[in-house]
Amino acid sequence: MSEKGDEAVLSEEMRRFLEEKGAALVGFADMSGVPGCNFPRAVSVVLPIPKDIAAELKVGPTAAYREVYKDLNKRLDRIVTEGGLFLRERGYRAQAQTLDFVEKDLDYDDHSNSLCTEIPHKTAAARAGLGWIGKSCLLVTREFGSAVRISTILTDAPLECGQPITRSRCGSCDDCCRACPGGALSGKLWEEGVGREEIMDIWACSEAMARVCRERGVEGAICGKCFAVCPYTERYVGG
Numbered sequence: 001m002s003e004k005g006d007e008a009v010l011s012e013e014m015r016r017f018l019e020e021k022g023a024a025l026v027g028f029a030d031m032s033g034v035p036g037c038n039f040p041r042a043v044s045v046v047l048p049i050p051k052d053i054a055a056e057l058k059v060g061p062t063a064a065y066r067e068v069y070k071d072l073n074k075r076l077d078r079i080v081t082e083g084g085l086f087l088r089e090r091g092y093r094a095q096a097q098t099l100d101f102v103e104k105d106l107d108y109d110d111h112s113n114s115l116c117t118e119i120p121h122k123t124a125a126a127r128a129g130l131g132w133i134g135k136s137c138l139l140v141t142r143e144f145g146s147a148v149r150i151s152t153i154l155t156d157a158p159l160e161c162g163q164p165i166t167r168s169r170c171g172s173c174d175d176c177c178r179a180c181p182g183g184a185l186s187g188k189l190w191e192e193g194v195g196r197e198e199i200m201d202i203w204a205c206s207e208a209m210a211r212v213c214r215e216r217g218v219e220g221a222i223c224g225k226c227f228a229v230c231p232y233t234e235r236y237v238g239g
Contacts, residue, residue: 006158007158007159007160008160010090010157010158010159011028011159011160014026014028014043014083014086014087014157014159017082017083017086018043018045018079018083021078021079021082021083022047022075022079023045023046023047023079024046024047024048024143024144025044025045025046025130025141025143025144025148026043026044026045026046027043027044027046027124027125027128027129027130027162028041028042028043028044028128028159028160028161028162029041029042029043029044029124029125029127029128029129029161029162029164030127030161030164031119031124031127031154034119034123034127036118036119037118037119037154038154039093039095039154039155039156040156041154041155041156041157041158041159041161042119042124042127042128042152042153042154042155043080043083043124043128043152043153043155043159044121044124044125044127044128044130044150044151044152045076045079045080045083045150045151045152045153046125046130046141046144046148046149046150047072047075047076047079047148047149047150048143048144048147048148048236049065049068049069049072049144049147049148049149050068051147051236051237053065053068054145054147054224054227054228054233054236054237055228055237056228057223057224057225057227057228058179058225058228058229060212060215060216060223060225061209061212061213061216061218061222061223061224062216062218063217063218063219065218065222065224066218066219066220066222069149069222072149073099073149076098076099076149076150076151077096077098077099077100077151079151080096080097080098080151080152080153081096081098083096083153084096084153084155087153087155087157090157092155092156092157093155093156094153094154094155094156094157095153095154095155096151096153097119097121097151097152097153097154098151099151102118102119102121119152119154121139121150121151121152122138122139122150124152124154125139125141125150125152126139126164126165126166126192127161127162127164127165128161128162128164129162129163129164129165130162130165131165132165132167132168132169132170132190133168133190133199134146134168134170134176134190134227134230135168135170135173135174135176135177135185135186135187135188135189135190135199136176136177136180136185136200136226136227136230137185137190137196137199137200138226138227140169140170140230140232141232142232143236144232144233144236145227145230145231145232145233145234145235145236145237146226146227146230146232146233147227147228147233147236147237164192166191166192167189167190167191167192168189168190168191170189170190173231174187175229175230175231176226176227176229176230177226178229179225179226179228179229180205180208180225180226181208181211181212181223181225182201182204182205182207182208182209182211183204183208184200184201184202184204184205184208185199185200185226186198186199186200186201205223206221208223209221209222209223212225
């Protein structure tokens with residue numbers, strides 16, 4: 001069997017395995033040239049936020065969203081952990097980017113900290129062709145808008161990569177910018193190479209999330225208004 005044939009077989013086996021574990025979207029990305037990435041490939045895994053939960057976020061964060069948010073993170077950690085094991089059992093290196101792993105060096109009390117993980121999940125997802133970075137600075141997918149949680153496996157497995165998306169497809173829409181309670185979004189259109197700080201003020205976002213949660217009696221610091229109003233999210237919720 002040719003090398004390309006081997007790649008296709010492994011890619012299909014990996015996709016099927018992850019979907020059986022619960023993944024809604026799976027993509028494979030070429031990570032060549034990504035700063036700080038020591039693996040040539042990435043596997044991107046997407047889970048959607050339930051439609052009813054996403055719809056409620058137009059008003060503000062809810063306790064139900066908080067629970068779903070935590071549950072989806074746990075499910076993603078399980079899926080990518082099992083996916084990493086799947087690849088290692090076949091002789092490849094694989095690092096599951098679980099929540100504990102990617103956030104181990106973040107300090108949420110240090111305002112000199114960018115609160116940016118070394119290899120953002122949305123970088124891998126965009127390179128895998130699953131979506132683009134919106135004016136909300138979140139991944140926007142065609143299927144679910146930004147009503148998603150995502151995770152990643154870094155690997156050297158020879159997977160067939162998707163066509164990367166390197167530019168925003170948000171156009172002139174600025175619904176998320178106008179909805180942001182912290183005024184944290186600049187409205188700049190993303191393209192590959194644009195830094196997060198050009199699109200959003202992470203600390204204004206973080207402080208606004210904490211404030212709106214206090215106002216609504218919700219534990220933690222979450223929001224979701226920016227992605228709830230996204231036309232792609234609305235299409236998913238209303239579909």
